[in-house]
Amino acid sequence: MSKLNETIRNAAEAAASAATAVAEKAVDTAKDVYGNLGEKVDGVPTGDGRVAIPGMDQEGERLARDKVENDTLVRESARGGSAEGPDSSRAGRRTSYDVADFPKLTGKEEDFRFTPLKRLRGLHADALTGPAPAVTVDSDAVRVETVGPDDARIGSAGIPEDRVSANAWNSVTEATVLTVPQEAEIAAPVLVDIHGSDATPAAQHLVIDAQPFSKALVVLRHHGTAVLSQNVEFRVADSANLTVVTLQEWDDDAVHASSQQARLGRSASFKHVLVSLGGDLVRVTPSTRFDAPGGSVEMYGLTFVDAGQHLESRLFVDHSQPNCTSRVTYKSALQGENAHGVWIGDVLIRATAEGTDTYELNRNLILGDGPRMDSVPNLEIETGLIAGAGHASTTGQLDDEHLYYLMSRGIPEDEARRLVVRGFLFEIIQQIGVPDIEERLRGSVQDELAAANY
Amino acid sequence: MATLEIKDLHASVVLDDETTKQILKGVNLTISSGEVHAIMGPNGSGKSTLASTIAGHPKYVVDSGEVLLDGENVLEMSVDERARAGLFLAMQYPVEIPGVTTSNFLRTAKTAIDGEAPSLRTWTKDVKAAMEQLKISPDMIQRNVNEGFSGGEKKRHEILQLELLKPKVALLDETDSGLDVDALKVVSEGVNRALETNDMGVMLITHYTRILRYIKPQFVHVFHDGRVVDEGGPELADRLENEGYDRYLAAAK
Numbered sequence: 184m185s186k187l188n189e190t191i192r193n194a195a196e197a198a199a200s201a202a203t204a205v206a207e208k209a210v211d212t213a214k215d216v217y218g219n220l221g222e223k224v225d226g227v228p229t230g231d232g233r234v235a236i237p238g239m240d241q242e243g244e245r246l247a248r249d250k251v252e253n254d255t256l257v258r259e260s261a262r263g264g265s266a267e268g269p270d271s272s273r274a275g276r277r278t279s280y281d282v283a284d285f286p287k288l289t290g291k292e293e294d295f296r297f298t299p300l301k302r303l304r305g306l307h308a309d310a311l312t313g314p315a316p317a318v319t320v321d322s323d324a325v326r327v328e329t330v331g332p333d334d335a336r337i338g339s340a341g342i343p344e345d346r347v348s349a350n351a352w353n354s355v356t357e358a359t360v361l362t363v364p365q366e367a368e369i370a371a372p373v374l375v376d377i378h379g380s381d382a383t384p385a386a387q388h389l390v391i392d393a394q395p396f397s398k399a400l401v402v403l404r405h406h407g408t409a410v411l412s413q414n415v416e417f418r419v420a421d422s423a424n425l426t427v428v429t430l431q432e433w434d435d436d437a438v439h440a441s442s443q444q445a446r447l448g449r450s451a452s453f454k455h456v457l458v459s460l461g462g463d464l465v466r467v468t469p470s471t472r473f474d475a476p477g478g479s480v481e482m483y484g485l486t487f488v489d490a491g492q493h494l495e496s497r498l499f500v501d502h503s504q505p506n507c508t509s510r511v512t513y514k515s516a517l518q519g520e521n522a523h524g525v526w527i528g529d530v531l532i533r534a535t536a537e538g539t540d541t542y543e544l545n546r547n548l549i550l551g552d553g554p555r556m557d558s559v560p561n562l563e564i565e566t567g568l569i570a571g572a573g574h575a576s577t578t579g580q581l582d583d584e585h586l587y588y589l590m591s592r593g594i595p596e597d598e599a600r601r602l603v604v605r606g607f608l609f610e611i612i613q614q615i616g617v618p619d620i621e622e623r624l625r626g627s628v629q630d631e632l633a634a635a636n637y
Numbered sequence: 638m639a640t641l642e643i644k645d646l647h648a649s650v651v652l653d654d655e656t657t658k659q660i661l662k663g664v665n666l667t668i669s670s671g672e673v674h675a676i677m678g679p680n681g682s683g684k685s686t687l688a689s690t691i692a693g694h695p696k697y698v699v700d701s702g703e704v705l706l707d708g709e710n711v712l713e714m715s716v717d718e719r720a721r722a723g724l725f726l727a728m729q730y731p732v733e734i735p736g737v738t739t740s741n742f743l744r745t746a747k748t749a750i751d752g753e754a755p756s757l758r759t760w761t762k763d764v765k766a767a768m769e770q771l772k773i774s775p776d777m778i779q780r781n782v783n784e785g786f787s788g789g790e791k792k793r794h795e796i797l798q799l800e801l802l803k804p805k806v807a808l809l810d811e812t813d814s815g816l817d818v819d820a821l822k823v824v825s826e827g828v829n830r831a832l833e834t835n836d837m838g839v840m841l842i843t844h845y846t847r848i849l850r851y852i853k854p855q856f857v858h859v860f861h862d863g864r865v866v867d868e869g870g871p872e873l874a875d876r877l878e879n880e881g882y883d884r885y886l887a888a889a890k
């Protein structure tokens with residue numbers, strides 16, 4: 184709270200003096216949620232002083248802190264007006280349809296510093312020539328077209344924000360466009376099955392065009408195996424209401440980079456629910472932009488990271504229009520050696536976005552020894568005239584007080600743990616709104632938990 | 638017929654820096670079925686620590702003394718074993734548990750306490766009836782445990798559990814705090830119903846005498862500086878109502 188006040192005050196001062204951007208970067212890596220008991224649970228220390236993850240301390244993670252300092256220097260020079268670094272404020276991040284505009288990745292870039300490039304299997308470097316996963320749409324209510332790369336709707340909601348995405352943009356020879364017709368309210372969920380069966384690096388492009396006053400729920404289910412860089416655009420027209428559920432249920436060897444970008448018209452509503460469970464490396468970068476006032480976006484995420492997996496969610500909400508709201512709630516559970524989860528939440532409130540109301544929350548549950556979680560909420564505020572802005576990030580083990588409450592009602596400890604962990608994760612699944620999918624995902628999460636003896 | 642015996646109980650709180658501070662300094666108390674014992678005392682006298690220590694909160698460690706429920710050593714039991722043995726603590730600040738529905742929680746707790754799942758039909762009916770009597774909104778059952786509940790709803794939810802789980806001995810930790818008079822009456826009626834139907838003993842921890850107008854104690858114990866400093870019948874509560882705790886605070890100096 185004090186951080187937020189400070190941010191707003193800083194922002195107000197900056198706006199008053201020179202109308203320059205104030206960027207506040209908070210690194211809340213691996214903070215202890217409940218940490219002041221100083222107890223051990225199952226022999227694992229849970230107090231303030233504990234180091235749950237190697238390399239982490241209560242101040243955050245060494246690497247992250249070093250990077251942030253460097254990053255701040257870059258931003259200072261960018262604000263000076265001469266050097267324009269892509270790593271300045273999120274507002275200055277490079278975007279381009281041409282892969283040549285993005286330098287070759289070294290792994291030191293702000294947006295790739297947590298991603299193991301080797302495991303991208305060439306998605307960032309090589310030509311993407313493999314067959315894209317098969318797309319099957321099970322709905323008569325939407326219009327489905329396969330179009331060439333010149334179709335006007337391509338690029339209507341998205342523009343690559345990194346080299347991997349641009350590489351795919353330049354490689355695709357066709358795209359699938361789903362149209363939810365104007366004023367159509369589609370009750371049944373639109374299921375889009377995306378099934379991969381080839382490990383040659385491939386590119387894919389999808390556009391979902393929700394026309395004015397339409398209402399629909401679209402499920403993108405990724406499964407099978409693939410090495411895939413994907414661009415997905417969501418055009419949410421004036422007063423349209425679009426819910427997208429993106430499920431990453433890949434086989435263990437899949438590699439998937441997915442740039443998912445939404446553009447919202449006047450008073451449009453967009454809800455994005457991400458569930459990443461399977462795959463060797465899955466990196467989803469959902470972005471939301473507003474074309475007109477009054478839009479609202481909810482973004483939910485659930486990742487379950489097993490031993491050896493790298494599951495990354497990097498989201499961006501660009502508040503450039505007045506009176507829009509955004510709510511972000513991402514949760515993850517991690518278990519096993521070299522399980523690596525990454526959550527980056529960039530929220531930018533531009534000077535033009537008066538009346539913005541935003542809150543983003545990231546909660547991560549570490550089950551046992553071995554995993555690593557990087558959680559970085561970034562809130563940049565360029566106007567003091569906002570309704571609200573906040574963020575919170577916690578990473579820790581199970582909350583002792585939750586366990587105590589349940590156990591004090593006679594529930595044995597192992598069962599209490601199961602209840603709390605399931606509750607923690609199922610809260611996101613509850614957001615999907617498609618009973619049979621919720622049921623299947625609950626089953627998948629149960630299986631993952633059973634493997635961790637929960 | 639159940640009896641909770643607390644014998645010369647000394648206990649400490651574990652502070653944030655992992656040092657400990659002694660709070661309970663020799664508590665003696667015996668509570669039997671059908672009896673209501675009011676534990677009254679000024680803030681910071683250790684009343685809530687007594688309840689939490691008996692329930693087994695990990696923040697408190699027992700230094701010496703005994704707590705026996707029907708002769709069984711409660712202090713050797715885990716938190717859940719204590720509950721299954723028949724202890725119940727209505728908490729002063731019940732925590733919110735995201736993602737666990739109240740319905741699922743109540744059924745899981747009942748199954749754990751009884752050792753078998755309750756018959757679905759009677760259970761649903763019992764829960765519904767108990768909720769109505771406590772004037773709890775029917776939609777609460779599908780909400781997550783204590784999540785978004787008002788202070789009054791949380792307290793009613795505690796008493797709902799008391800009525801459904803049917804403990805031998807209930808510890809009510811400042812159940813009256815934060816309740817308006819209507820809510821206080823509703824909650825008190827719930828406790829009185831449980832007293833009549835379950836033949837349980839009650840330790841009623843309170844700072845104020847207000848709740849004692851609705852739940853009648855046979856015994857009143859004045860708590861100060863980690864021990865019982867005075868005992869009597871209901872008339873002692875009346876005296877405290879008029880005089881406050883000054884007499885005990887002064888005597889301690």
